[in-house]
Amino acid sequence: MSSREAASESTRLPLSVAIVCRNNERTIGRTLASVHDLATQIIAIDSGSTDGTINLLEHHDAEVIRHEWLGHIRTKQFALDHCTQEWVLCLDSDESVEPELRDEIVRVVRQNSSACAGYEVNRKVWWDGAFLNYAWQPEWRLRLVRRGRAAWGGYDPHDKLEITGSGSSRVERLKGDLRHESFFTMQEHLAQQVAHARVAARSYQRLGRKGRVTKLITSPIGAWLKQMVIKQAWRDGWRGWSAASATAAAALMKHMVLLELTRPRGDSHSQMTSPSDGVRQAAPTDDVKELIR
Numbered sequence: 127m128s129s130r131e132a133a134s135e136s137t138r139l140p141l142s143v144a145i146v147c148r149n150n151e152r153t154i155g156r157t158l159a160s161v162h163d164l165a166t167q168i169i170a171i172d173s174g175s176t177d178g179t180i181n182l183l184e185h186h187d188a189e190v191i192r193h194e195w196l197g198h199i200r201t202k203q204f205a206l207d208h209c210t211q212e213w214v215l216c217l218d219s220d221e222s223v224e225p226e227l228r229d230e231i232v233r234v235v236r237q238n239s240s241a242c243a244g245y246e247v248n249r250k251v252w253w254d255g256a257f258l259n260y261a262w263q264p265e266w267r268l269r270l271v272r273r274g275r276a277a278w279g280g281y282d283p284h285d286k287l288e289i290t291g292s293g294s295s296r297v298e299r300l301k302g303d304l305r306h307e308s309f310f311t312m313q314e315h316l317a318q319q320v321a322h323a324r325v326a327a328r329s330y331q332r333l334g335r336k337g338r339v340t341k342l343i344t345s346p347i348g349a350w351l352k353q354m355v356i357k358q359a360w361r362d363g364w365r366g367w368s369a370a371s372a373t374a375a376a377a378l379m380k381h382m383v384l385l386e387l388t389r390p391r392g393d394s395h396s397q398m399t400s401p402s403d404g405v406r407q408a409a410p411t412d413d414v415k416e417l418i419r
Contacts (some may be wrong), residue, residue, distance in 0.1 A: 139235045142167040142209035142273070143217060143333030145203045145274070147189070150219035151178040151219035153307045159184035161215065164232065171205045179219075180181050198285040203278040220307045221249065222384040227302025231270060234300065243289045244271035244297045249304040254365055257303070261287055261359035261369035268297060269304065281329040283322050312368055319376040327383035334390050 143165045147154055158168065167190040172180060172196040183190050191208065195201060206214060213235050219222075223231065227247055234245060246266045251258045268276070268287045275293065280286035281330035289295045327337075350370050353359040359366035 133297040137163065138166045139164055139232065140212040140238075141165045141231075141235055142211040144171060144202070144209055144214055144226055144303045145170045145217050145219055146173070146205050147171070147175065147179055147183075147219035148173040148195070149177045149179060150339070151173050151175075151182060152310070153222075154179055155182050155222040156222040156305075157217055157219055157344070158188065160224075160228065161217070162186045166211050167209065169205050169208045171201055171208075173201065198282045199278045199280060202287075203283055206276070209273055212273055213270060213280045214273050217269070217304075218306075222305045222307075224305055227300060227304060230300040234270070234298075236417060239348050240365075241294050242272075242296050242298055243275045244268050244287075244295055246297055246299045246341045247302070247304045248282065248299075251306045251369075252310060253307075253309065253369075256365075257305075258359075258362050258365060260357050260361045260370055261356060261366045262373075264296070266299065267304070270300070281326075281333065283325045284329075297349050312372065315372055316375065320379060323376060323379035324399065326380050327387055330380075330384050331387045335384065335388075337381060337388045339385065341381040342378060342385070346378040347372040349377040 138188045141164060143161050145157065145168070147170055161168070168186065170183045170188045170190050172183070172190055172192050180190060193204065196204065202216065206216065216233065246270050249267050271287065271289070275289055275291050276287055277290045278285050279288045285316055289297060309318060350373065352375050359370045362369065372388035
């Protein structure tokens with residue numbers, strides 16, 4: 127081991143980083159670089175990458191576990207269960223730690239306060255060469271937790287890390303930002319929203335929620351107004367307007383799919399067009415399936 131490698135080892139924290147991924151070579155390099163010299167362990171659950179993702183993981187000394195995709199919640203829990211260090215930082219493969227947040231993580235992990243079970247970080251979207259400082263802000267996410275004190279819950283695709291178990295349930299917030307590069311173009315983002323709308327609607331259906339026609343009107347309007355008025359997305363310029371409009375479109379798509387899934391089947395006007403009518407039911411493309419991840 128070289129002197130530089132030895133110095134790097136000595137500065138690493140009792141910290142595991144848990145990542146789930148598939149074909150994320152565009153973003154995962156930044157993710158890994160932002161935590162490589164901090165974490166003693168990097169766990170990556172890969173669900174079938176065919177691009178350069180695995181090479182990047184191995185270059186950054188990650189422990190790669192190849193496993194089928196179990197859905198957002200179960201796959202992230204699988205990653206969390208394989209972490210061995212005292213603290214765990216849970217990251218998506220399109221997220222990276224900005225310098226101020228990095229300093230905060232170093233501070234609190236070294237401090238190792240028994241009074242705190244976890245820490246929330248603010249996730250901020252990076253798009254078209256800059257952060258969105260108002261649209262979707264703030265977006266506080268519990269991401270840094272004491273091992274054994276948290277589990278993944280929520281519903282797919284809206285997973286949520288939650289404090290569990292006995293002891294202090296105190297959660298504090300860290301300064302700095304978690305950079306989120308979830309899309310590179312608005313076209314890509316809208317394609318993602320189609321996939322997520324389907325997954326979310328099916329989760330709603332399993333939870334017993336019903337689709338309503340009125341939601342096709344109220345939900346998109348409410349989503350747009352929340353971003354433009356409450357979040358002041360207009361201050362991000364045309365990018366903020368686009369983000370707000372994309373949020374409204376996502377809400378509309380989700381409730382359209384839910385309505386279709388839960389509508390009464392006895393009404394002849396609501397029957398699906400059959401293949402015999404000359405319209406073929408198209409299966410989701412591999413690109414859309416990949417975006418679900």
